[in-house]
Amino acid sequence: MSCIYDFSILSTTSLSCIRVSEMSAGTLESLVGQTISVITNDGRIIVGVLRGFDQATNIILDESHERVYSTKIGVQQLVLGLYIIRGDNISVVGEVDEELDASLDLEKLKAHPLKPVVH
Amino acid sequence: MAPPLFVGDVTLPLQFLDRKQSRTQSHAMLFFSYFKDLVGREVTVELKNDLAIRGTLISVDQYLNIKLENTRAVDQDNFPHMLSVRNCFIRGSVVRYVQLPPEGVDVDLLHDATRREARGG
Numbered sequence: 001m002s003c004i005y006d007f008s009i010l011s012t013t014s015l016s017c018i019r020v021s022e023m024s025a026g027t028l029e030s031l032v033g034q035t036i037s038v039i040t041n042d043g044r045i046i047v048g049v050l051r052g053f054d055q056a057t058n059i060i061l062d063e064s065h066e067r068v069y070s071t072k073i074g075v076q077q078l079v080l081g082l083y084i085i086r087g088d089n090i091s092v093v094g095e096v097d098e099e100l101d102a103s104l105d106l107e108k109l110k111a112h113p114l115k116p117v118v119h
Numbered sequence: 120m121a122p123p124l125f126v127g128d129v130t131l132p133l134q135f136l137d138r139k140q141s142r143t144q145s146h147a148m149l150f151f152s153y154f155k156d157l158v159g160r161e162v163t164v165e166l167k168n169d170l171a172i173r174g175t176l177i178s179v180d181q182y183l184n185i186k187l188e189n190t191r192a193v194d195q196d197n198f199p200h201m202l203s204v205r206n207c208f209i210r211g212s213v214v215r216y217v218q219l220p221p222e223g224v225d226v227d228l229l230h231d232a233t234r235r236e237a238r239g240g
Contacts, residue, residue, distance in 0.1 A: 091213040094204030101203035
């Protein structure tokens with residue numbers, strides 16, 4: 001917990017950070033505290049609670065787990081805990097609709113894993 | 120719901136530019152302004168991992184990061200990975216294409232703007 005706290009102090013004391021994030025329409029501010037699903041450039045899907053972010057889309061995810069998709073067995077969930085993901089490696093940040101998510105039968109959901117991003 | 124940002128009023132992108140800005144920066148600004156004009160429209164964003172997401176454009180920023188609402192994967196059978204996501208932020212660096220509604224493209228205006236750009240302002 002202490003590292004999350006420290007990060008919030010860092011981001012609020014750095015004025016330039018604040019100005020940049022106010023400028024950018026694409027801010028993730030509205031998602032802080034919510035469960036989000038992050039798709040990384042290597043095709044992994046990590047679900048967790050958004051605790052912090054910055055203008056480079058670096059992200060702090062709490063209580064996170066990875067959802068591993070495969071065609072043979074249903075979705076597997078691997079517990080990861082507190083994660084910091086570097087913005088470079090992030091493709092999509094999605095707000096998870098808890099109701100919809102609860103209605104999904106992940107154990108029966110089969111799909112190819114996402115392909116990695118090719119620039 | 121947050122009020123939609125940047126709706127309307129940016130139809131002549133280049134008039135906002137500081138002439139001293141570098142060429143690359145003003146190029147980015149042109150498309151930034153262009154996308155700001157499309158806020159509120161339905162677009163399809165194809166990513167560099169072949170995932171295509173359709174949704175209403177909510178906002179765009181200087182990195183061309185995109186926010187969509189009411190999102191769904193275009194091919195949900197093969198891409199069920201975002202089934203519980205209705206609202207997403209797409210990092211500009213992973214966007215391959217943005218498919219626009221035809222009525223959202225003012226070809227003449229875009230021609231003018233890009234030509235002006237090519238002449239160096």
